[in-house]
Every structure is written in structure tokens, then in C-alpha cells.
Amino acid sequence: MESTRRSTYLGIALMATTWSIYAIISTLAKHTYQYTPPIVAFFFQNFVALLIITPFLMKQGLGAFKPKLPHVLFWRCVGGTASFYCFFHCLGRLPLTNCTVLSCTAPLFTPLILLALWKRKSPWQVWLSLLLGFSGILIIFPPQTQSFNGHTLIGLLGGLGTAMVMFLIRALANEFYLRVMFYYLLTASLASFPFALSYFGSVPASIWPIFASIGALFSLAQVSYTLSLRKACPSLSAPFSYIFILMAVLIDALLYQRIPTIQNCIGISLVVIGGGVILQKLAKKDTEEEMCTERDSNP
Secondary structure (H helix, E strand, C coil): CHHHHHHHHHHHHHHHHHHHHHHHHHHHHHHHCCCCCHHHHHHHHHHHHHHHHHHHHHCCCHHHHCCCCHHHHHHHHHHHHHHHHHHHHHHCCCCHHHHHHHHCCHHHHHHHHHHHHHCCCCCHHHHHHHHHHHHHHHHHCCCCCCCCCHHHHHHHHHHHHHHHHHHHHHHCCCCCHHHHHHHHHHHHHHHHHHHHHHHHHHCCHHHHHHHHHHHHHHHHHHHHHHHHHHHCCHHHHHHHHHHHHHHHHHHHHHHCCCCCCHHHHHHHHHHHHHHHHHHHHHHHHHHHHHHHHHHHHCC
16 A cells, blocks of 8 residues: 555656656747747657667667557557647647647546546546536637637647547556657657658757757656656546646746736636546546455455
8 A cells, every 4th residue: 555655656746747847848849940840849859869768778678679569559659649749739839838738638538538438437527527627728719719720629639649648658557668668759750750851951050959958858758757657547647737837837927928818817727627626536436446346356
């Protein structure tokens, strides 16, 4: 029991660290958009991280490259690549805070995923909180206004992808985490390379160190993120992803002089409260199911 609690605390700390790093990465990437399209920063984020982690995986021998669950790993790579590019796409077209709010809608999609893939029903409080959270999105991005557009929908798709990836990483708990990272980074690098290649010649010399920093930070964040989901159930650690929003608000205010409006503050609060309640309720249900399982397994 004590080791489980310690593991949970570590998973939560790693999740908070992960999203703090992502906020820094997002700020650096957004700066590069003045000179190159988002796809270039996206490529170097993954390619530099791939160069960093590959030697550590190679030290484990060729057997370390063989996945135990190739089909699950495949969807983790595809989902991770798609969801992260959705975020990078929005980052070049929306304020940082708005991008992070859309990215952090992942918990709102959790009950939908549980119902669609595992036929698992959620308490009525969860569905009410889901409506509350998406109401917050509509307050921030009112329909029939310029703020609600295709970029907003792409951001929401990124949130859905992030939610899927959280469950897929949990399903890959028995896979060596560096192997999971390697194939994800390889997939993202190969997918973005053809589109980024033509812009390499126009990258200013001052931007190359930023690309290298983004990749190095991303490798650290990926290790932290993967371990966090292994140490703690996603429904327990995921609420700490909202640190991403807090840091984005601070960065927007300090670097871009963008102070959130009262309307946006209300919307953000609804998203956070809705997602937080969903995860709390699902965490409670997970705990009850685990207790029943332990009771039934004991003679």
C-alpha cells in the first residue's frame, strides 16, 4: 500500500514536470514561427530527441527494438504524432493560452473513450462535468465568431488524440519506455520530414540553437510523461496537466502582454473544473474496482 502511494505521488510529480517543460517548449516553438512554419519546429523537436535517446536504447542490444505489442505501439505513434502536430498547428495561429486550453481538453474526452472502446459507463456527475467543460470551450471560442474556426476544431482533435495516447501508454506499461519513445519519435520525424525539408535553407543561424533546445527538452518531457503514466493511473495524474494552462497564462502576460479577459477566465475555470471532476470521479471508480478485485482474489 505504501509503495503504491509513493508510486502515485511520483507519477503526479512527473506529470507536473512534463507539462511545465511543454510550456517552455511551446514558448520556444512559437518564437520560431516568425521565421519558419510550424512543421519545421515539429520536425526538429522529434528528430533531435530521437538522436538523444537512440544511443541509450542501442546500449540495451538489438532485442530492445522489438516491441511486445506492435499494434498498440503503432497506434500510440500515430496518435501521438497527430495530436502533437495539431497543437503545433494551433500554436502558430492562436494565443498560447488558447492553445493550451484546447490541448487540455483531453480529460473531457476520457468518458467518451471509455464508453466507445470499453463499453464502460460513467456516473451522471461525469457527464454533467463533461458538458460543463465543453461549455467553457464555447465561452472561450463562441460559435459564429472568428475565434471559433477550423483551428479551434484542430485543437480539439489534438485534445482527443492526447486522451487516446494516455490510455495507449498505460496499455504499453510492459514495453521498455525508451522503445516506446524511439518508435514515436521515429514516426513523427519521418512523417514531418518531407514537409519540413524545403524550409531548412531559410532557417536563420540564431534559430538552430532553439531547435536543438526544443528537441532536448522534448526528450526529457517524453521520458517524464511516459514514466508518469506508468507510476500513476491517468485519472489521478492527468489533472496536473492543467499546470500547462497556468504557465501559458503567465507566459502570455509576461512576454506578450496578453491578459485573459473575464470571459476567458470563466471559460478556463469551467474547463478545469469539468475535467478535474471527471478525473476525480473516474479515479474513485478505479479505486473501488481495484478493491473489489483484491477482495474477490482473496480466499
